[in-house]
Amino acid sequence: MTMEKIVLPDIENLHQLDVYLKNGGYSAAQKAFSLTSDEIIDQVKKSGLRGRGGAAFSAGIKWSFMPKSNDKPKYLCINGDESEPGSFKDRQVFEFNPHQLIEGTIISCFAIGAKVSYVYIRGEYHKWIKLFQKALDDAYANNFVGEGMKQKFGTDFSCDIYIHKGAGAYICGEETSLMNSIEGKRGYPRIKPPFPAQSGLWGNPTTINNVETITNIPPIINKGWEWFASIGEPKHPGTILFGISGHVNKPGVYELPSGTLLTELIFNYAGGVPGNKKVKCVIPGGSSMPPLRGDQIEGIKMDAESLKIAGSAIGTGGVIVMDEDTDLVKVLARIAKFYYHESCGQCTPCREGTGWMLKLLNRIVRGEGSKKDVDLLISVANNIDGNTVCALGEAAAWPVKFMIQRFRDEFDARVKDEIMIPVLNKVHSMRKTANPLSPVQN
Numbered sequence: 462m463t464m465e466k467i468v469l470p471d472i473e474n475l476h477q478l479d480v481y482l483k484n485g486g487y488s489a490a491q492k493a494f495s496l497t498s499d500e501i502i503d504q505v506k507k508s509g510l511r512g513r514g515g516a517a518f519s520a521g522i523k524w525s526f527m528p529k530s531n532d533k534p535k536y537l538c539i540n541g542d543e544s545e546p547g548s549f550k551d552r553q554v555f556e557f558n559p560h561q562l563i564e565g566t567i568i569s570c571f572a573i574g575a576k577v578s579y580v581y582i583r584g585e586y587h588k589w590i591k592l593f594q595k596a597l598d599d600a601y602a603n604n605f606v607g608e609g610m611k612q613k614f615g616t617d618f619s620c621d622i623y624i625h626k627g628a629g630a631y632i633c634g635e636e637t638s639l640m641n642s643i644e645g646k647r648g649y650p651r652i653k654p655p656f657p658a659q660s661g662l663w664g665n666p667t668t669i670n671n672v673e674t675i676t677n678i679p680p681i682i683n684k685g686w687e688w689f690a691s692i693g694e695p696k697h698p699g700t701i702l703f704g705i706s707g708h709v710n711k712p713g714v715y716e717l718p719s720g721t722l723l724t725e726l727i728f729n730y731a732g733g734v735p736g737n738k739k740v741k742c743v744i745p746g747g748s749s750m751p752p753l754r755g756d757q758i759e760g761i762k763m764d765a766e767s768l769k770i771a772g773s774a775i776g777t778g779g780v781i782v783m784d785e786d787t788d789l790v791k792v793l794a795r796i797a798k799f800y801y802h803e804s805c806g807q808c809t810p811c812r813e814g815t816g817w818m819l820k821l822l823n824r825i826v827r828g829e830g831s832k833k834d835v836d837l838l839i840s841v842a843n844n845i846d847g848n849t850v851c852a853l854g855e856a857a858a859w860p861v862k863f864m865i866q867r868f869r870d871e872f873d874a875r876v877k878d879e880i881m882i883p884v885l886n887k888v889h890s891m892r893k894t895a896n897p898l899s900p901v902q903n
């Protein structure tokens with residue numbers, strides 16, 4: 462397996478325009494303008510590049526959904542909301558390789574026929590917004606973006622790139638919510654269909670891609686799809702930025718070929734578990750992905766297909782490691798609190814269900830839960846899963862369902878067969894048992 466780094470190469474000061482140019486920067490864009498948009502889309506399709514924002518959908522196929530006609534303006538949104546707990550990789554691109562993202566953006570705009578791109582960055586990322594704005598200003602000043610690119614690249618195409626700052630809402634990372642947010646509306650997800658390529662920003666054709674996805678584009682154009690397709694796992698090729706955190710000696714972002722063993726990532730790159738403790742649980746792709754048992758991670762490869770077979774998903778590549786002393790009931794309650802807090806409240810199963818799950822989990826953490834509560838948790842999660850407007854519903858349900866399924870003992874050990882509630886008077890007893898509808902306790 463090649464150890465080449467595509468998104469975050471080890472080149473000092475690569476964030477500076479002159480250093481980027483010395484290393485072949487913006488030559489992929491020059492090459493792209495000598496191709497047709499269909500040729501670029503075809504190359505990206507054949508490269509096998511899959512989205513790095515969570516769903517691992519083919520970037521080239523997504524681009525091909527964009528209509529060819531020019532009767533409406535088209536848009537590209539770059540998703541840098543990065544608010545999933547355990548995910549912290551896109552910020553590295555803004556900091557260490559922003560020009561490759563800018564170059565990827567102009568190539569992508571050209572391929573799909575967009576004249577405007579919005580880079581949506583999480584509101585809390587003050588530092589990274591500033592750094593990316595500086596790179597963008599330099600790119601504009603040197604005619605790599607905007608009207609000046611026509612002369613610079615000798616093309617009749619030009620596009621503009623704007624940073625759009627989020628206000629700190631996880632839900633605004635969901636693509637349709639992101640578009641509502643850019644339009645200045647409340648960040649409510651939209652019902653699909655229509656899909657963004659049909660009706661996106663202001664009702665116009667729009668493509669949404671993750672920061673890391675787009676940063677892969679210039680090397681694909683420069684070195685060819687065959688080169689990219691040969692790296693890592695054939696069905697999910699390229700490198701992946703793995704952000705590893707939790708109980709490891711060297712947490713951080715590691716760019717490695719897809720298909721790298723999870724154990725290699727934990728024990729080799731991230732330096733193993735402090736105190737050589739055993740791994741109890743690993744969440745492989747950000748907090749919404751199904752947790753894996755630590756005693757079953759041997760041989761699991763880190764790519765979309767392998768993780769599906771292992772009973773989880775690649776998500777954002779955010780790996781959270783928990784050692785043998787971790788209280789998984791508390792962990793799950795904390796995760797549930799996040800999704801309860803971030804639910805936009807638009808649809809009932811998610812709005813109510815996330816609160817019920819949190820309430821039940823808090824009750825179990827306090828030692829006041831019964832066996833029935835564990836079953837009720839699974840039932841609530843099942844009733845959210847697949848019944849909501851957007852995938853935040855699944856994001857909230859999956860950790861609950863799979864954590865309990867895979868660590869049932871931990872939950873059963875924390876609950877009593879039946880909870881005896883002191884009956885002071887009838888009204889009081891009704892309140893106590895009218896679960897799980899009373900206000901959520903944090």
Ligand SMILES: Cc1cc2nc3c(=O)[nH]c(=O)nc-3n(C[C@H](O)[C@H](O)[C@H](O)COP(=O)(O)O)c2cc1C
Nearest residue numbers: 512513514540542543544634635636670671674852
């Ligand atoms: C609740 C929720 C939050 C999301 N947050 C992000 C995010 O922060 N960044 C991201 O790239 N994708 C996020 N996504 C996925 C996007 O909807 C979309 O699939 C992605 O940006 C597409 O880019 P890709 O095809 O390049 O992966 C989120 C999805 C959901 C349901």
Ligand code: SF4
Nearest residue numbers: 805807808811849851
């Ligand atoms: S699933 Fe949750 S976050 Fe998504 S639209 Fe429904 S209430 Fe909002």
